Amino acid sequence: MRDGTEAEAKLTLGQVIGQTASSFPHQPAIVSATFAPLTYRGLQRQLDGIRRQLRLAGFDCNARIGILMPNGADAVLTIVAVACCSIAVPLDPRLSQAEIDQRLDMLRLNALLVPQGSASEARQAAERRRLAIIEAAPVGHGQLGLNIAVQVSNVPAIDAEPDPGSPAFILQTSGTTAQPKLIPFSHSNMLAAAARLQAWFGLTHWDRCLSVSSPYYSHGLKVTVFTPLLTGGSIAVPANCAVVALDEWLDVLRPTWYSAGPTLHAAVLDKAESLEDAPAAHTLRFVVSGGAPLLKEVQDDLQRILGVPVLEHYGSSEAAQIATNLPPPGPNRPGTCGQPWPDTVAIVGEDGHPLQASERGEIWVRGPTVTSGYLDAPELNQAAFKEGWFRTGDIGSLDGDGFLSVHGRLSELINRGGEKIAPAEIESALLRHPAIAEAAAFAIAHPRLGEDVAAAIIRHPGAQTTPAELRQFLQRELASFKIPRHILFLDQLPKGATGKVQRRRLREELDGLLGHQGAMPLPAVNKGPLDLKAELLTLWRRLLKSEAVTIDDDFFARGGDSLLAMEMLIEIERLIGHPVPETILFGAETIRQLAPKIAMQTGTPATPFFQFSANGDRPPLYFFNGDLVSGHTGMRRVVELFGPDYPIVSIDPHGLHGEPIPPSIEQMAADRLPLILERQTSGPFLLGGKCNGAMVAFEAARLLMAAGHEVDMVAMVDPPTVTARPAHRAIIGLMKPIVSPYLLRWTYEQMAQLERYSKASTSGPIAIAESEIPRPLWDAYSIAMAQYLPAPLEVPVTFYAAEHDGRAWRHLSSQLEVIQVPWGHRGCLTIGAELLVDHLRQRIDALADRAPPPLSRTRRERPAGLACDDNQGARASRGRYTQSAR
Numbered sequence: 001m002r003d004g005t006e007a008e009a010k011l012t013l014g015q016v017i018g019q020t021a022s023s024f025p026h027q028p029a030i031v032s033a034t035f036a037p038l039t040y041r042g043l044q045r046q047l048d049g050i051r052r053q054l055r056l057a058g059f060d061c062n063a064r065i066g067i068l069m070p071n072g073a074d075a076v077l078t079i080v081a082v083a084c085c086s087i088a089v090p091l092d093p094r095l096s097q098a099e100i101d102q103r104l105d106m107l108r109l110n111a112l113l114v115p116q117g118s119a120s121e122a123r124q125a126a127e128r129r130r131l132a133i134i135e136a137a138p139v140g141h142g143q144l145g146l147n148i149a150v151q152v153s154n155v156p157a158i159d160a161e162p163d164p165g166s167p168a169f170i171l172q173t174s175g176t177t178a179q180p181k182l183i184p185f186s187h188s189n190m191l192a193a194a195a196r197l198q199a200w201f202g203l204t205h206w207d208r209c210l211s212v213s214s215p216y217y218s219h220g221l222k223v224t225v226f227t228p229l230l231t232g233g234s235i236a237v238p239a240n241c242a243v244v245a246l247d248e249w250l251d252v253l254r255p256t257w258y259s260a261g262p263t264l265h266a267a268v269l270d271k272a273e274s275l276e277d278a279p280a281a282h283t284l285r286f287v288v289s290g291g292a293p294l295l296k297e298v299q300d301d302l303q304r305i306l307g308v309p310v311l312e313h314y315g316s317s318e319a320a321q322i323a324t325n326l327p328p329p330g331p332n333r334p335g336t337c338g339q340p341w342p343d344t345v346a347i348v349g350e351d352g353h354p355l356q357a358s359e360r361g362e363i364w365v366r367g368p369t370v371t372s373g374y375l376d377a378p379e380l381n382q383a384a385f386k387e388g389w390f391r392t393g394d395i396g397s398l399d400g401d402g403f404l405s406v407h408g409r410l411s412e413l414i415n416r417g418g419e420k421i422a423p424a425e426i427e428s429a430l431l432r433h434p435a436i437a438e439a440a441a442f443a444i445a446h447p448r449l450g451e452d453v454a455a456a457i458i459r460h461p462g463a464q465t466t467p468a469e470l471r472q473f474l475q476r477e478l479a480s481f482k483i484p485r486h487i488l489f490l491d492q493l494p495k496g497a498t499g500k501v502q503r504r505r506l507r508e509e510l511d512g513l514l515g516h517q518g519a520m521p522l523p524a525v526n527k528g529p530l531d532l533k534a535e536l537l538t539l540w541r542r543l544l545k546s547e548a549v550t551i552d553d554d555f556f557a558r559g560g561d562s563l564l565a566m567e568m569l570i571e572i573e574r575l576i577g578h579p580v581p582e583t584i585l586f587g588a589e590t591i592r593q594l595a596p597k598i599a600m601q602t603g604t605p606a607t608p609f610f611q612f613s614a615n616g617d618r619p620p621l622y623f624f625n626g627d628l629v630s631g632h633t634g635m636r637r638v639v640e641l642f643g644p645d646y647p648i649v650s651i652d653p654h655g656l657h658g659e660p661i662p663p664s665i666e667q668m669a670a671d672r673l674p675l676i677l678e679r680q681t682s683g684p685f686l687l688g689g690k691c692n693g694a695m696v697a698f699e700a701a702r703l704l705m706a707a708g709h710e711v712d713m714v715a716m717v718d719p720p721t722v723t724a725r726p727a728h729r730a731i732i733g734l735m736k737p738i739v740s741p742y743l744l745r746w747t748y749e750q751m752a753q754l755e756r757y758s759k760a761s762t763s764g765p766i767a768i769a770e771s772e773i774p775r776p777l778w779d780a781y782s783i784a785m786a787q788y789l790p791a792p793l794e795v796p797v798t799f800y801a802a803e804h805d806g807r808a809w810r811h812l813s814s815q816l817e818v819i820q821v822p823w824g825h826r827g828c829l830t831i832g833a834e835l836l837v838d839h840l841r842q843r844i845d846a847l848a849d850r851a852p853p854p855l856s857r858t859r860r861e862r863p864a865g866l867a868c869d870d871n872q873g874a875r876a877s878r879g880r881y882t883q884s885a886r
Contacts, residue, residue, distance in 0.1 A: 011164060013080075020040050025044075033238070054082070059110060060157035063111065064086070076235065079169070090217075135148065166186055171185060184371060184372065193320035197321060203228075210238070213260055287308060314337035318390055337403075339404065340404055348362050358397055414452075440457075454487075486548075540568070565585060609652075613646055624688070626693030637830045666699050669699035676700065683709035688840075698795075721809055723788055731751075741786070755804060798819060803824055
C-alpha cells in the first residue's frame with residue numbers, strides 16, 4: 001500500500017478487509033487469551049451479519065451509530081463492524097453522565113448501541129431523546145462474536161457501499177478543551193493513514209499489534225485497531241488492558257509490536273525489569289510511543305531490556321500519524337519525533353510564512369490523512385484549515401536533516417512579560433531532578449507581567465524535596481525568568497482519557513491552592529483576635545492586584561516595589577494600631593515570615609480560630625484543619641465549595657503560630673474546647689478534622705459528650721487508623737511505656753504505610769512531606785499521633801477515606817459511615833474536594849432540617865439521597881460515593 005494512491009481512494013474499509021478475507025481466510029484477525037482466534041473469514045461473517053441487521057433496521061451508510069460498549073474485544077469488533085457499513089461514533093464508557101448528555105446533544109445520532117440488558121444512565125438518556133437502541137450480546141462458547149438485536153424497520157435501508165470520502169467514524173477530542181471537537185475521519189483518510197504506517201514499519205500479514213490503547217480515541221482506533229486489520233495483520237486484545245500482565249501480553253498473545261503513551265511504557269518497564277531473559281520472552285520487533293514526550297531513561301531502559309527499538313512518533317486526531325522515527329536501518333534520531341511523511345509538514349511563523357531549519361513555529365500539516373474539518377464548527381474550521389493545510393496548534397521545529405521536534409502547544413505558551421515560555425521546556429528540566437516523577441508547567445495571572453509560571457509535580461515514592469531546593473536546581477537548568485514562582489506538590493496530575501495532562505484543569509481546579517483570580521475573598525473574622533496572616537493576605541492581594549498571591553509568595557517577586565511596600569506598612573499600622581518599622585521587612589518577604597514578626601513587636605496574638613461565612617444559616621462546623629503548613633488558608637477550596645450559607649470555624653493546629661504544643665491528642669482537644677464553648681454554649685455540635693485534626697475532633701466530641709452536650713456528627717477526613725485496629729493498638733500499647741517516642745513513631749509510621757498498601761492506594765504520601773513542615777511541629781505531631789490510643793465512643797462518625805481504610809474505625813464507633821473520596825490524602829480537600837463537600841453538605845442539611853435526635857441512639861440512618869446517588873454531574877465527573885459495610 002502507498003500513501004493515498006488513486007486506487008485506494010476508491011475503496012472502503014470493509015472492501016479492504018474483505019480482500020484480505022478472500023486471500024487469507026484462515027489468517028487470525030483478532031486474538032485474545034479468553035476466546036478462540038477470530039479469523040478473517042469469521043470477521044467477514046461478523047461484518048456481513050451486523051451490516052445486514054442494521055440495514056433491515058433502516059440504518060443506511062450515512063447513519064450515525066453511537067457505540068457504548070465496555071472496553072475490550074467486543075468493543076473493538078463492534079466499532080470495526082459499524083465503521084465498515086455506517087458511521088461509527090465510539091463513546092468512552094468512562095464518561096460521566098454530564099459528558100454523555102453533552103455528547104448526545106452534539107452528535108445527532110440515529111441510534112445507540114449498548115450491551116444487551118444494559119440499564120445504564122447513558123441508555124436512559126438516549127431513550128429520553130427517542131434514539132433507537134441497538135443491543136449487542138456476545139455469542140459466547142469461547143468465541144468472539146456479537147448478536148445484535150434491533151427493531152426491524154418497515155422501510156429497510158438500501159444496502160449501498162459507503163462513499164470512500166464519507167466518514168467511517170467520528171471521534172471526539174478527549175477533553176483538554178472545555179468543549180470536545182467532533183472529528184469525522186473518512187474511509188480514504190484511514191486507508192492512507194494505515195498505508196503510511198505500513199510503509200514506515202514494514203508491516204505484513206505476519207505482524208500482530210498488541211492493542212492496549214482505548215479504541216474510543218484516535219490513537220487506539222487508528223493505530224492499534226484499523227492499521228493492523230487494513231494491512232492484513234492481526235490484533236491482540238488482552239483480557240484487561242488496565243492490568244499490565246506481561247506473561248499474557250507478550251508470551252500468550254505473541255505480538256510483534258505495540259504502540260502506547262509514556263505512562264504505559266513506564267509500567268511495562270517496571271514489569272519487564274523482573275524478567276530473567278526478557279528478549280527470549282517476547283516476539284516484538286519494535287515499540288512505538290506517542291502522545292507526550294518519553295523520558296530518555298525510560299526509552300533507553302526499555303530498549304535495553306526488551307532488545308528492540310522504542311520509536312517516538314507524532315500524530316493528531318485530525319491528521320493521524322504525521323512523523324516517526326523508524327526501526328534500524330531507517331532514519332532515527334532520539335529526542336525527536338522522527339521525519340514527517342514527505343511534503344506534508346511545514347513550520348510556519350506568526351506571519352503565515354514558512355520558517356528556516358531549527359526555527360520554532362506552528363506545525364502545519366497536509367495530505368490524504370488530514371480530515372476535511374470539524375463537524376458543525378464553521379468558525380473553528382476557518383481558523384484551523386488554511387488552503388489545504390491543517391494548523392495543529394503545536395509548536396515545532398525541523399532540523400537540517402528534517403527531523404521534527406515538538407515543543408508544546410501555542411495555547412499553552414506562557415507569556416511572561418513578553419517572554420514566550422513553553423511548558424515542555426520547564427517540565428523537561430524538572431524531570432531531570434532525581435526526586436521528580438511527573439511535572440506539569442502552566443500559566444497563572446500576574447499583576448504586572450500578565451502571566452507567570454507555575455508547576456505541579458509528583459515526587460517519586462519516598463523522595464523528598466522542597467520548592468526552594470527545586471528552584472535552586474532549576475537555576476542551573478533554565479533562564480531565571482522561566483523558573484516557576486509557584487511549585488505545587490500533588491498526588492496525581494489531572495489527565496484526560498488519553499493520558500494528556502489537562503493544564504486547564506490545573507488552572508481551574510487549583511484555585512483553592514493558588515488563590516487564583518476568581519477565588520472567593522477571605523471573609524472577615526466574626527469575633528475574636530486578629531488573624532494577621534488572613535488580614536495580610538487580603539491586603540497583599542489588593543496591593544498587588546492579584547488573587548493568586550499566597551502566604552508563601554515573595555512580595556517583591558509577585559510584582560511589589562518599594563512604593564507598594566511603604567503603602568503596605570501604612571495599612572498594617574492602621575490595621576493593628578501600632579507603628580511598624582521599615583526594617584521589619586528585612587528577611588520577611590512572605591506573609592508567613594512577616595506575621596510572626598509583627599505579632600512579636602506589637603503583642604498582637606495570632607488566633608487559632610477563624611470563622612468563614614459568619615452569616616450562614618446552617619449550624620457551624622468546627623473543623624480542626626490539621627494543616628501544619630497553611631493553616632486556615634488551606635481551607636479556602638472547601639469554604640468556596642460550601643458557599644456562604646455554611647458557617648465553618650477553622651481551627652489551626654497547636655504550634656502553628658508559635659504557641660506551646662500539648663504532648664497528646666487528648667490534651668490538644670482539651671485546650672481547644674473552651675474556645676469552642678465560647679462560640680457555642682450548647683449542642684448539638686458538628687465537629688470535623690483532617691488527619692491529626694480528625695483525631696483531635698474525635699477527642700473533642702468525647703469531652704463535649706462527657707459534659708452533657710450532644711454531638712450530631714464527627715467528620716473525619718482520612719486520619720491513619722493504625723491505633724483503631726485491635727492488634728495494632730495492642731502492639732503500640734505494649735511499646736509505649738518501654739521505648740523512646742521516636743522508636744514508637746517509627747513503628748507507627750511503618751504500620752500506617754502498610755495500611756495504605758493494603759488499601760491499594762496509588763495516590764502517594766499520606767501527608768505533607770516532612771521537609772515542608774517545621775521540624776518542631778513534625779516531631780510533636782507525629783509523636784502525639786503515634787501515642788494516641790482512642791477509646792470507643794458512641795458518636796456518629798463519617799469517615800472520608802482517601803488513603804486509609806476507614807472501616808477500621810468501626811471498632812471505635814458503631815455509628816460509622818465510610819465514604820471513599822478521590823485525589824489521595826493530599827488532594828481530597830483541595831483539587832478533589834467537590835465529592836467530599838457535596839456529601840458533607842447533604843449531611844449538614846439533613847441534620848439542620850430535622851429535630852435533633854436523642855443522644856442515646858445507637859445507629860443513625862443515612863439521610864435520603866445519600867446512598868449511591870450519582871445524579872449530580874459534578875459528582876459523576878469525579879467518581880461515585882462508595883459506602884462500606886458498617
